[in-house]
Amino acid sequence: MHQNMREHLKHPVFKIVSETVEEEGTQAFVIGGYVRDLLLRRPSKDIDIVVSGNGINIAQKVASRIHPSLPVSIFKNFGTAMFRYGTDEIEFVGARRESYNRDSRNPAVENGSFEDDCQRRDFTINALSISLNHNSYGQLTDPFNGLTDLKNKIIRTPMDADITFIDDPLRMIRAVRFAAQLGFRIEEKSFQAIARNRERINIVSKERISEELHKIILSGKPSTGFLLLDGAGLLKLVFPELSAMKGVEARGRFAHKDNFLHSLKVLDNISPFTDKLWLRWAALVHDIGKPAVKRFQPDTGWTFHGHEFVGAKMIPELFRSMKLPLNDPLKYVQKLVALHLRPIVLAEDIVTDSAVRRLLFEAGDDIDDLMMLCDADITSNNADKVYRYRQNFELVRWKLQEIEEKDAIRNFQPPVSGTEIMETFHLKPGREIGIIKNAIKDAILDGIIPNDYQAAREFMIRKAAELNLKPA
Numbered sequence: 001m002h003q004n005m006r007e008h009l010k011h012p013v014f015k016i017v018s019e020t021v022e023e024e025g026t027q028a029f030v031i032g033g034y035v036r037d038l039l040l041r042r043p044s045k046d047i048d049i050v051v052s053g054n055g056i057n058i059a060q061k062v063a064s065r066i067h068p069s070l071p072v073s074i075f076k077n078f079g080t081a082m083f084r085y086g087t088d089e090i091e092f093v094g095a096r097r098e099s100y101n102r103d104s105r106n107p108a109v110e111n112g113s114f115e116d117d118c119q120r121r122d123f124t125i126n127a128l129s130i131s132l133n134h135n136s137y138g139q140l141t142d143p144f145n146g147l148t149d150l151k152n153k154i155i156r157t158p159m160d161a162d163i164t165f166i167d168d169p170l171r172m173i174r175a176v177r178f179a180a181q182l183g184f185r186i187e188e189k190s191f192q193a194i195a196r197n198r199e200r201i202n203i204v205s206k207e208r209i210s211e212e213l214h215k216i217i218l219s220g221k222p223s224t225g226f227l228l229l230d231g232a233g234l235l236k237l238v239f240p241e242l243s244a245m246k247g248v249e250a251r252g253r254f255a256h257k258d259n260f261l262h263s264l265k266v267l268d269n270i271s272p273f274t275d276k277l278w279l280r281w282a283a284l285v286h287d288i289g290k291p292a293v294k295r296f297q298p299d300t301g302w303t304f305h306g307h308e309f310v311g312a313k314m315i316p317e318l319f320r321s322m323k324l325p326l327n328d329p330l331k332y333v334q335k336l337v338a339l340h341l342r343p344i345v346l347a348e349d350i351v352t353d354s355a356v357r358r359l360l361f362e363a364g365d366d367i368d369d370l371m372m373l374c375d376a377d378i379t380s381n382n383a384d385k386v387y388r389y390r391q392n393f394e395l396v397r398w399k400l401q402e403i404e405e406k407d408a409i410r411n412f413q414p415p416v417s418g419t420e421i422m423e424t425f426h427l428k429p430g431r432e433i434g435i436i437k438n439a440i441k442d443a444i445l446d447g448i449i450p451n452d453y454q455a456a457r458e459f460m461i462r463k464a465a466e467l468n469l470k471p472a
Contacts (some may be wrong), residue, residue, distance in 0.1 A: 005130050006138025008038055013062065013085050014132055020061050022134045027052040028092075031129035032121065035140070039128070039150055040182070047090045049132070050117050056081040058091035096120070115143070122171045123178065124149045124158050138298060141227065153184040161193035170201035170236060173212040180216045180225030194232045201237050206323040208237050213322075217280045222271060223264035227283075230260075241318055242284070245292045249426065254301030259290050262379055269376035278329045280368050282336040283376055288314055288338075311340035336370055339363055343374040344389070346396050357445040358398045360409040414440050415456040425464055426472040432464075439463045 009015075011411045051058045056074055063070040072083045079147065081232045082091040095117040114129075121127040124146040131139040143160035147363035155175050155238035157164040165172050172194045179186050185192070201209070209326065220395075226242070229235040236243040246262040267283045289311025290303045297303055315334040319326055342359050351451035363370050378389050401410060418433045427433060440449075440456050440463070450456040461471065 003140050005139045005140045007036070009130065009132075009138055011047065011088070012087075013047070013066070013088075013090055016057070016062050016065050017058070018132045018134060018137055019318055020065065021051065021132065022051075022079060023282065024061070026058070027114065028058065028132045029129040029141070030132060031117075034127045035128040035130055036125050036150070039147070041281075043090060043317050045088050047088060047093050050095050050114065051092055052095050052114055055079060055094035059083065059090075062090075062092075067453065077089060092227040104427050105239070118143050119159060121158055122164065122168070122174060124156050127158050149187075149268070153182070155179050155182075155184050155190065156187040157190050157193070161190045162197060165193055165197045165458070169197065170204045170208055170212070171206075172198065172201060172232070173229070173238070174231070175242060176228045176234070177212050177215045177219070179228055180219040180222060183220065183224075191228075191232065194234070198233045198237060201234060206321070210324055213239070214277055217267070217284065218275065218277060220271065221268055222280070222284075223268045226267075227265055239322075241288055241314065245287065249255075249294075249302070251296055251301075256294075256302040256304075259287050263287055265379045266373075266376045269379070270372060273372060273376075274369075276369070278332050280371065281329075282340075282369075283373055284331045284338050285311065285315070285333065286373065286377065287311065287319070288318070288342045308338055308341050310337065332366065335366060336373055339370055340373055340377065343371055343393070343396055344377065346392075351399050352393075353399070353403060354446045356396070356403050357409050357447070360404060361412050361441075362446055367400065371400075386451050389412065409445070412441075412444070412451070413451040414444075415451065415461050416440055421460060421464075424471050425458070425469045427469070432467055432469065435467065436460055436463050 009030075017028050017244055027413060028049055032048045032049050034044045049055075049058075056076070056079065059074075062070055063072045063083045066083075066085065068175045072081050074081045078093070079096065080091055080093045082089055083088070085223055095114045107366060118127045118129065118141075126146075127142075127144050127461070129140070129141050129148045141293055146158075149156055155178050157171075173188050175190065175194060178184060187413075216222055216229075219225060226235065229238065230243065230246070236263070242260065242263070245263060246258065247260070248255055248258050263284055263286065266286065267280060268281060270283045287304075287307060289307040292310050292314075293304050295303050312334050312360045315337060316326070316330060318324075318356040319333075321328045324330070337358070339362060342362075346355055346359065361366060375390075375393060378386055378393075380386050380389075414438075421427065421433050421436050422429070425432075440459055443449045443459055444451045444456070449459050466471070
């Protein structure tokens with residue numbers, strides 16, 4: 001199928017590519033996600049250009065026409081080259097054909113025709129291309145009816161689905177990711193092929209899998225992707241901790257909710273309000289400790305006591321196993337998982353100033369994200385219960401703002417330092433300093449003394465006296 005897209009090729013690099021390949025006597029096509037997103041009217045920052053011949057050579061010549069010193073990143077092992085044009089990434093590759101070894105998703109690559117290159121694409125909607133050649137500039141080529149699949153919102157492989165997924169198993173999760181991002185459905189034969197070949201995902205690196213999971217989590221309705229992963233049998237292979245939350249167990253008149261479906265609901269609830277990747281991660285895993293602490297009480301039913309603390313302890317190992325960053329994102333997610341019940345408990349009880357101060361102290365600058373997570377965590381089907389929670393939540397928010405303005409507790413640092421305590425009482429580092437510092441902190445958080453230096457110093461003298469310490 002052919003149609004002309006000349007009027008849509010507004011990016012200035014396309015004309016430069018066209019002039020370059022005309023001079024070099026070769027051909028070039030913009031292909032893949034950029035073309036798909038152009039037709040879907042979605043923004044795209046990545047432009048892939050396939051060249052009949054040496055892609056690296058064309059990339060260098062195009063870059064030099066843009067600016068003589070424009071840096072080009074070259075990846076000889078893959079036969080690709082890339083440079084930045086403004087905020088866009090322009091990548092060039094020579095047309096190629098690929099063959100795969102069963103134990104690796106890294107193909108053996110050899111030069112091929114443009115038709116060969118189209119056949120190696122993962123999905124029909126990603127095999128669409130637009131000519132950048134002088135005599136056919138703007139002509140769209142659709143070798144596998146990708147336009148029809150775009151119209152019908154279908155994810156389908158251009159070639160035999162089993163071969164597509166066996167060759168490169170990451171494509172199985174990419175299919176799910178595109179379905180979640182675009183709101184498409186996976187064609188039945190392709191989905192069944194994913195289910196048949198799911199064990200092949202074990203040869204894919206954790207890093208590449210996590211990259212795709214990030215994109216699913218950041219999609220408009222992330223639950224779509226995770227339900228597809230579960231339906232294909234992939235979830236228990238790539239995210240066993242989440243899969244372990246599935247199911248409802250009933251005994252007599254007592255049954256608990258499906259914590260997997262609840263977690264997806266919380267993730268969907270929070271998604272319209274934030275694009276923060278790690279806040280969405282926290283929403284997904286906030287109840288991850290529940291399977292480990294699930295208990296049945298004959299009189300009251302199922303309990304999950306302490307699941308927030310167990311869940312927080314699970315986060316470091318989860319991040320390690322999934323090759324997620326072991327620095328600030330880990331600490332942030334761990335903190336939100338550990339604290340996610342605290343605002344809800346406050347909303348159920350009398351909201352005391354002391355409890356709000358301690359929540360502010362522990363959450364710090366993440367208090368707003370924590371409140372957003374807790375708001376999303378209200379998923380009850382009982383309308384009266386939800387209304388009561390939300391009313392009480394407004395009271396908690398008001399209290400948080402009032403106490404923060406009055407006491408400046410967020411990211412609180414004791415007004416009296418450990419150094420001052422040592423100098424005042426001629427002490428060397430030891431347990432007494434910790435006892436006095438904690439006593440000052442608790443006195444401020446409990447509202448016994450105000451959060452100011454003079455009150456803290458006077459309290460320090462009194463507390464030290466209890467330990468038989470006198471100022472020098």
